[in-house]
Amino acid sequence: xxxxxxxxxxxxxxxxxxxxxxxxxxxVMRLVxxxxxxxxxxxxxxxxxxxxxxxxxxFAGKMPWFLLIPFILAVGAGLSVLSEVVVFRRFRHASPAxxxxxxxxxxxxxxxxxxxxFSSRPKSISLxxxxxxxxxxxxxxxxxxxxxxxxxxxxxxxxxxxxxRRTRFGLEMRAAAENFTMARMLGVRAxxxxxxxxxxxxxxxxxxxxILGSQTGTVxxxxxxxxxxxxxIATVIGGLGSLxxxxxxxxxxxxxxxxxxxxxxxxxxxxxxxxxxxxxxxxLLFRPQGLIAARGTKERV
Amino acid sequence: MFRTQLMTxxxxxxxxxxxxxxxxxxxxxxxxxxxFATAExxxxxxxxxxxxxxxMIRIDEINAAGGLLGKQIKVxxxxxxxxRAEGAKAGLSVLDAGADMVVVSCDYDFGAPAALxxxxxxxxxxxxxxxxxxxxxxxVGPHSFSASVLAAVQxxxxxxxxxxxxxxxxxxxxxxxxxxxxxGICDGFDWMLPKLADATLAxxxxxxxxDASIASQISRIKALPKEPDAIMLCTMMPGxxxxxxxxxxxxxxxxxxxxSAVDGSYWLSAVPDLSNFYVPVQGSVYGDDPNPDVNAFxxxxxEKTGADPATQYTYPGYSMIDVWAKAVExxxxxxxxxxxxxxxxxxxxxxxxxxxxxxxxxxxQNKARYLIVETTAGKPGxxxxxxxxxxxxxDALMK
Numbered sequence: 001x002x003x004x005x006x007x008x009x010x011x012x013x014x015x016x017x018x019x020x021x022x023x024x025x026x027x028v029m030r031l032v033x034x035x036x037x038x039x040x041x042x043x044x045x046x047x048x049x050x051x052x053x054x055x056x057x058x059f060a061g062k063m064p065w066f067l068l069i070p071f072i073l074a075v076g077a078g079l080s081v082l083s084e085v086v087v088f089r090r091f092r093h094a095s096p097a098x099x100x101x102x103x104x105x106x107x108x109x110x111x112x113x114x115x116x117x118f119s120s121r122p123k124s125i126s127l128x129x130x131x132x133x134x135x136x137x138x139x140x141x142x143x144x145x146x147x148x149x150x151x152x153x154x155x156x157x158x159x160x161x162x163x164x165r166r167t168r169f170g171l172e173m174r175a176a177a178e179n180f181t182m183a184r185m186l187g188v189r190a191x192x193x194x195x196x197x198x199x200x201x202x203x204x205x206x207x208x209x210x211i212l213g214s215q216t217g218t219v220x221x222x223x224x225x226x227x228x229x230x231x232x233i234a235t236v237i238g239g240l241g242s243l244x245x246x247x248x249x250x251x252x253x254x255x256x257x258x259x260x261x262x263x264x265x266x267x268x269x270x271x272x273x274x275x276x277x278x279x280x281x282x283x284l285l286f287r288p289q290g291l292i293a294a295r296g297t298k299e300r301v
Numbered sequence: 302m303f304r305t306q307l308m309t310x311x312x313x314x315x316x317x318x319x320x321x322x323x324x325x326x327x328x329x330x331x332x333x334x335x336x337f338a339t340a341e342x343x344x345x346x347x348x349x350x351x352x353x354x355x356x357m358i359r360i361d362e363i364n365a366a367g368g369l370l371g372k373q374i375k376v377x378x379x380x381x382x383x384x385r386a387e388g389a390k391a392g393l394s395v396l397d398a399g400a401d402m403v404v405v406s407c408d409y410d411f412g413a414p415a416a417l418x419x420x421x422x423x424x425x426x427x428x429x430x431x432x433x434x435x436x437x438x439x440x441v442g443p444h445s446f447s448a449s450v451l452a453a454v455q456x457x458x459x460x461x462x463x464x465x466x467x468x469x470x471x472x473x474x475x476x477x478x479x480x481x482x483x484x485g486i487c488d489g490f491d492w493m494l495p496k497l498a499d500a501t502l503a504x505x506x507x508x509x510x511x512d513a514s515i516a517s518q519i520s521r522i523k524a525l526p527k528e529p530d531a532i533m534l535c536t537m538m539p540g541x542x543x544x545x546x547x548x549x550x551x552x553x554x555x556x557x558x559x560x561s562a563v564d565g566s567y568w569l570s571a572v573p574d575l576s577n578f579y580v581p582v583q584g585s586v587y588g589d590d591p592n593p594d595v596n597a598f599x600x601x602x603x604e605k606t607g608a609d610p611a612t613q614y615t616y617p618g619y620s621m622i623d624v625w626a627k628a629v630e631x632x633x634x635x636x637x638x639x640x641x642x643x644x645x646x647x648x649x650x651x652x653x654x655x656x657x658x659x660x661x662x663x664x665x666q667n668k669a670r671y672l673i674v675e676t677t678a679g680k681p682g683x684x685x686x687x688x689x690x691x692x693x694x695x696d697a698l699m700k
Binding site: 003010119121126133144145257261266 | 506
């Protein structure tokens with residue numbers, strides 16, 4: 001039972017971090033950033049030296065952990081900010097649909113850039129191998145990584161919530177999420193806020209990259225895709241634009257997925273995701289605005 | 302009246318076309334032509350290229366020894382770009398270039414379009430390393446073959462070997478439902494398990510290749526009263542690495558049995574000090590094959606391509622040209638039906654990578670000699686070889 005709880009929390013953490021990264025950007029500029037998954041992949045590939053060989057040539061990945069983790073977070077944040085400066089800034093007055101298409105295009109550009117440098121062959125790396133040791137917590141045996149994922153996610157979420165609620169930048173960001181035009185009129189510097197949101201979102205992508213890379217030992221140009229899809233669904237269920245909603249829904253989807261895998265009979269287990277998506281549809285039927293509807297989104301939809 | 306005229310003109314047309322498709326078995330220079338409709342770009346390239354390089358080595362050997370039926374083998378290529386529609390075009394393109402035999406992509410789904418094109422022209426096609434029964438008579442037609450061994454044989458081999466040599470009794474079955482190949486391995490395992498006296502299935506579960514975590518699957522294994530003797534893991538890259546890493550990180554030390562798809566040392570860095578891990582292979586890429594000729598082949602391969610073979614999927618390319626050339630030699634002609642008849646007469650025909658058998662029902666291996674590679678403390682090496690006691694029957698293969 002406890003084991004199931006930990007499994008649910010660790011998978012939920014992953015989805016919550018992803019959902020938050022998408023919700024942050026959606027909050028300030030109504031952009032569903034479909035390039036988010038490719039930012040995740042890019043952050044892991046930054047550890048390798050470009051080569052199309054089957055064996056990965058680890059380069060930056062050789063750094064000790066206290067340099068490695070900030071490096072990956074910085075790569076995620078940097079790429080994310082770069083994509084705002086180079087691409088999304090030019091779509092400031094475009095419709096959300098146009099921006100969404102642009103984000104798809106950007107995702108393809110990032111993915112094919114990686115394809116060019118590294119080939120489509122999945123590569124194996126040993127990222128923070130110390131985390132693959134089993135530990136015992138309250139009678140449940142689990143990989144250390146699972147525990148760290150849960151703790152780190154909780155720390156990040158608390159930190160972020162303090163940041164958003166207690167700092168001036170956080171206030172500006174919330175104001176921008178609520179009503180962007182009004183916030184600008186009241187002196188919020190739009191580009192700075194948007195850039196900040198992109199940096200945070202990119203760093204969250206970096207955090208997912210570390211967890212995924214360390215958990216699976218695999219880097220693959222498509223590795224961000226599955227998490228991105230679940231995270232996007234979480235932001236929709238949570239209520240587009242609502243940060244709390246995204247996190248809550250991320251944990252719920254993770255939990256639903258783990259519980260389905262545990263309780264479904266063997267014949268039904270291959271269709272686990274169908275059951276999860278079925279639950280998603282049910283939620284949306286009863287709460288089309290999402291679990292926690294963001295105040296700013298209602299009249300615009 | 303009109304009808305007769307039409308028939309006459311059609312038959313004239315047919316007659317004039319006949320030499321182009323039938324009699325003209327070699328190109329203008331009198332060479333025999335092998336066409337490769339394989340992926341030179343896209344993700345299949347990683348699978349097609351090594352096997353194709355191995356095929357080229359055998360072709361060069363044959364040409365150096367005087368050729369086939371006294372003629373040189375010429376090679377023509379067309380890129381499928383890892384795309385099914387392009388695959389059919391690539392098949393046509395090599396047939397237009399005069400191919401007498403068409404080699405198609407490793408995977409059934411990607412190779413089938415070109416193989417079907419060859420089939421409709423009455424030419425022989427060979428899948429480079431497909432391990433589904435569909436890659437042959439069942440999925441393409443009577444002129445189609447696969448150079449590899451059925452996935453089910455791998456699952457059956459591992460089950461019987463672990464039972465006999467490692468005294469494994471309770472097995473756990475963990476299937477990745479993303480690809481048909483994986484199901485093939487578990488089908489072979491399912492067929493073999495009831496034949497092994499007092500062997501039991503301790504439990505089973507499924508996952509998907511791109512699952513971010515298989516923590517709940519692992520919790521189910523740990524909830525068993527006793528750690529299973531062996532876990533039959535039916536999966537492929539890259540999900541395999543992730544699953545193995547997570548199983549070991551959770552402290553489960555059962556022996557892990559796999560299909561050939563996880564052969565190779567290129568991914569072992571992801572699971573440092575992996576032990577108690579077993580893979581069936583057609584030949585060893587680790588320099589310790591019991592057959593010295595295989596090690597000599599590895600050296601030759603390195604000389605030609607600059608690197609050692611990365612996985613055992615290099616080898617079927619070599620066996621493929623080998624058995625096809627023997628059949629052509631025995632038939633004394635390049636005519637497809639005569640060559641197919643000779644191939645179907647092969648019963649335990651020796652090749653560098655184990656004996657090969659083809660029949661008029663099955664153009665694939667439902668029984669094969671496998672080397673067993675064990676990985677101990679991160680080092681893979683051949684420890685044994687095994688041939689299943691009886692071939693996997695048709696109904697288990699068609700499941």
